[in-house]
Amino acid sequence: MAPKYRVGVIASGRIAREHGRGWAECEHTDIVACADSHPEALASYAQDFNVKSTYLDYREMMEKENLDIVSVCSWDPQHAEMTVAAAAYRPKVILTEKPMAISLGEGEAMIIACKRNDVKLAIGHQRRFFSSWTEARRLIADGAIGEVERLWTGVRAGMMNTGTHGIDFQAYAMSDCPAEWVMGSVERKTDHHIFGHRVEDRCCGLIGYANGATGVIENELSGKYMVGALLYGTKGMMDVQGNSLKYMTEDKAGWQVFDPPDKEDTGYGNAFVHQAYGICEWIEGKVEDYRGNGEKGKAALEIMMAVYESARVHERVQLPLQTRANPLDVAVEEGRIPVERPGWWDERSFLVRGEGMSWMKDDK
Ligand SMILES: NC(=O)c1ccc[n+]([C@@H]2O[C@H](COP(=O)([O-])OP(=O)(O)OC[C@H]3O[C@@H](n4cnc5c(N)ncnc54)[C@H](O)[C@@H]3O)[C@@H](O)[C@H]2O)c1
Structure with a gap:
């Protein structure tokens, strides 16, 4: 079965590699694009995860790629700006890393921007899938x-x-x-x-x-x-x-x-695969109350x-x-x-x- 959902990754550092594993192992998702302001980080991620389109500017990626799912994997002070900017392009889901933001005001702005654009917001508390x-x-x-x-x-x-x-x-x-x-x-x-x-x-x-x-x-x-x-x-x-x-x-x-x-299924990285499946189920209406949604973050x-x-x-x-x-x-x-x-x-x-x-x- 061909993957249904086009995924874009904003910021391709360390945690993006765990998201990458999740999206790559989930049969419904395909990482079609990634964006990082650092050319080397971008190139090595694209190579390791077989990503075709790369961008130094994540807004350009959002503009051109018609993404269903966006991972926000940058440092904490960038989560709010990137999530609010990505929401305007109306992907189905944005998965933003933890902590959601560095102030309550920012967290609220992210929730509002996602609600207004009909985007589901997930926060990377992936251990909820342990x-x-x-x-x-x-x-x-x-x-x-x-x-x-x-x-x-x-x-x-x-x-x-x-x-x-x-x-x-x-x-x-x-x-x-x-x-x-x-x-x-x-x-x-x-x-x-x-x-x-x-x-x-x-x-x-x-x-x-x-x-x-x-x-x-x-x-x-x-x-x-x-x-x-x-x-x-x-x-x-x-x-x-x-x-x-x-x-x-x-x-x-x-x-x-x-x-x-399943004893094979207890490692840290496996939670990112379950998170990917959980997000697809949320998109498809199979779960009402996604376990790591923005309100819980x-x-x-x-x-x-x-x-x-x-x-x-x-x-x-x-x-x-x-x-x-x-x-x-x-x-x-x-x-x-x-x-x-x-x-x-x-x-x-x-x-x-x-x-x-x-x-x-x-x-x-
Ligand atoms: N869920 C978890 O268990 C877990 C574990 C570790 C880290 N994290 C979170 O993940 C986030 C990232 O941490 P990391 O360890 O991957 O950091 P990292 O430094 O390895 O990666 C950050 C990446 O962001 C890129 N970047 C910076 N500015 C950018 C911009 N304007 N546009 C695009 N890319 C940009 C950098 O070039 C870098 O590649 C943090 O918020 C951290 O709290 C979560």
Whole structure:
């Protein structure tokens, strides 16, 4: 069967290669074009994924290629601009990498632009397709560990980087239960950036969910690195790390370990293939509520912005968040979180190929 959907990839760096695998292995999709401002990145991607049309300007790609699906795989500060620009060309779906954006205002603008142009917006929280994550959600919905009371996620390398997956997991595990309040704290002594935007050196946040559960997100504090969470319920507990799941229930002694039906299917990259199929099913109306849609990406973004806002205003922040700017930027610019050891640095600077990256032109 010939692939039905024409895919274009904006920004052909590291994560674009995972998207590339997803689109290439999905029988309904064909990567027909890619765009990158860096000629070498563009050429090597086109060669490795057998892509016929290449563009240095992604708007030109959108103009000429009549795309059904667009992957946005650039650094975080470019997600909003690229998604809003791509939406105007009315592909069926835009899949934008995580974090959705670097402020709530940007995230809202992306959702509005997609709605107005009748475009489905997906966010790259692809771990929602891990079999262990989905099984954890099912078990919790079935009451296996009773009412969830506490969730704990510890990460390294940035709340808005790996942390967004952990926060997204907490919501996913509880059937996308909304958060109602956030209390957070931030340490930022260096002028720390990741993927081109300001981040904390360390932070932690308490998240109050509508079902009464409280979640913890901590970054660079305990040395833990869980892309998942420990969950404590009234009748048991659960440990989800990467694509693995074990749990204890009150009726059985010891850990029960989830045995995935397909053991070949547990790797990091496989989630991108499932994500590709999931998006095709969404296009075809086979799923109403796509598991990684823009609203769910916005829920994780809002929690992260609320951690920063709470640290800025020193209070428990009620959601929906009213502050649309990035509160960490505001706090730093207001002098509330002074940098004590000056000098801009970016944890992901090892990825930079040259000055072609547009985020570098503005403020560096
Ligand atoms: N979902 C996940 O698990 C996951 C994992 C890693 C990274 N990410 C996300 O993926 C995104 C990209 O990260 P990466 O590691 O692939 O970065 P990368 O540096 O490897 O790739 C970025 C690419 O964007 C290109 N680019 C820059 N400006 C451009 C422009 N104006 N037009 C077209 N192309 C442009 C660069 O030349 C580069 O090739 C980030 O948002 C990151 O948070 C997600």
